Amino acid sequence: MKSVLNTYNRRNIQFVRGKGSYLYSSNGKKYLDFVQGIAVNSLGHCHPNLVKAINKQSKKLWHVSNVFKIQEQEKLATRLTKATFADFVAFQNSGAEATELAIKIARKYHYAKGHKNKNRILCIQNSFHGRTLATIFASNNKNSVEGFGPKVEGFDHFEFGDHKELEKKITKKTAAIMIETILGEGGIKVIPDVCLKGLRKLCDKKNILLILDEVQCGIGRTGKFFAFEYAGIKPDIVPIAKGIGGGFPLGACLMSKKVAKGMTPGSHGSTFGGNPLAMTVGNAVLETLLTKNFLKNVETKGNYFQNKLKLIQLMYPNVIEEVRGRGLLIGLKLCVSQPKFIELLLKEKLLVVKAADNVVRILPPLTVSNQEIDIAIEIIKKVCKSFK
Numbered sequence: 564m565k566s567v568l569n570t571y572n573r574r575n576i577q578f579v580r581g582k583g584s585y586l587y588s589s590n591g592k593k594y595l596d597f598v599q600g601i602a603v604n605s606l607g608h609c610h611p612n613l614v615k616a617i618n619k620q621s622k623k624l625w626h627v628s629n630v631f632k633i634q635e636q637e638k639l640a641t642r643l644t645k646a647t648f649a650d651f652v653a654f655q656n657s658g659a660e661a662t663e664l665a666i667k668i669a670r671k672y673h674y675a676k677g678h679k680n681k682n683r684i685l686c687i688q689n690s691f692h693g694r695t696l697a698t699i700f701a702s703n704n705k706n707s708v709e710g711f712g713p714k715v716e717g718f719d720h721f722e723f724g725d726h727k728e729l730e731k732k733i734t735k736k737t738a739a740i741m742i743e744t745i746l747g748e749g750g751i752k753v754i755p756d757v758c759l760k761g762l763r764k765l766c767d768k769k770n771i772l773l774i775l776d777e778v779q780c781g782i783g784r785t786g787k788f789f790a791f792e793y794a795g796i797k798p799d800i801v802p803i804a805k806g807i808g809g810g811f812p813l814g815a816c817l818m819s820k821k822v823a824k825g826m827t828p829g830s831h832g833s834t835f836g837g838n839p840l841a842m843t844v845g846n847a848v849l850e851t852l853l854t855k856n857f858l859k860n861v862e863t864k865g866n867y868f869q870n871k872l873k874l875i876q877l878m879y880p881n882v883i884e885e886v887r888g889r890g891l892l893i894g895l896k897l898c899v900s901q902p903k904f905i906e907l908l909l910k911e912k913l914l915v916v917k918a919a920d921n922v923v924r925i926l927p928p929l930t931v932s933n934q935e936i937d938i939a940i941e942i943i944k945k946v947c948k949s950f951k
């Protein structure tokens with residue numbers, strides 16, 4: 564990849580075909596894919612419903628401007644609002660765009676109410692909200708911001724789990740708290756339900772908005788449509804992406820009626836966001852995801868997988884320190900070298916992906932079978948054993 568800008572340490576493997584939970588490489592090898600484009604291919608590779616939908620739509624209409632009515636957009640927005648807390652949806656093309664729009668909506672909400680200085684966003688230090696200028700400074704990872712100054716202003720930070728610091732950092736200027744319900748890149752750090760409940764109360768008390776970034780943990784990944792549903796709370800704004808497109812670039816920002824008021828015609832736009840082709844794929848993903856028992860099965864399979872992993876952790880506490888996650892968003896916090904662990908799994912034809920905090924992320928498709936989980940379990944066990 565000589566002519567491609569060198570911003571990735573790429574593995575020397577090339578995949579030419581995918582089917583369900585499996586990927587096939589150019590040299591004819593078969594891999595169990597528990598990365599799935601980092602939680603993007605929610606229904607696995609080339610799901611027949613998605614293939615059918617995209618083929619059909621590709622012969623009808625690909626793209627028209629948002630200056631016209633788009634039926635597929637209305638259909639997907641209605642589906643999303645019916646299934647969730649939201650009253651309105653704005654379509655984008657990626658996670659970073661969706662989180663950046665969430666920031667814009669939060670600021671505009673207070674601005675429209677006459678609070679022109681209430682514009683600061685409080686985030687978790689070393690989180691992940693994307694790679695645009697605003698979202699890197701919102702995430703505040705040393706490696707992602709270095710060299711990209713001047714700093715985009717308007718973000719404050721607290722350490723994960725530090726309730727005191729969180730309360731201290733809230734000022735009259737705070738417009739919103741924006742956090743991932745489960746920190747993905749940060750190492751599958753689950754925010755406990757009781758903390759989410761407390762956070763909702765705190766935001767209400769202080770008149771600030773709650774933005775929950777569900778780009779990675781949303782769209783059924785945890786066994787609920789949104790991960791925050793476990794806590795029984797309602798956020799104000801929720802950016803989504805990854806899983807909603809099933810492999811097609813698609814992002815969106817969901818919001819309540821109250822918050823949407825500030826966003827008037829002309830205040831935001833996107834050339835590609837919400838085009839008929841992308842919307843058709845999104846609709847096909849949701850048609851499958853929202854069928855009876857689909858999400859329940861994700862939760863059951865997630866518990867099945869995590870319980871088996873916890874047994875391995877008990878057998879090899881010197882290799883795995885902790886099993887983290889919810890549903891099929893799983894992290895193994897390791898005591899051993901993470902790159903080596905990933906390398907050994909790769910040799911056994913199991914694909915996983917790294918996260919911060921010496922964590923390995925396991926992200927099977929939501930359509931994974933128990934039998935495929937068992938295959939992965941045997942491989943992980945074998946690799947743990949080799950560390951002894």
Ligand SMILES: *Cc1c(COP(=O)(O)O)cnc(C)c1O
Nearest residue numbers: 657658659691692693747778779
């Ligand atoms: C991946 C991710 C993003 C950024 O999505 P892109 O599509 O890469 O811009 C934002 N937030 C979270 C929580 C993510 O996991």
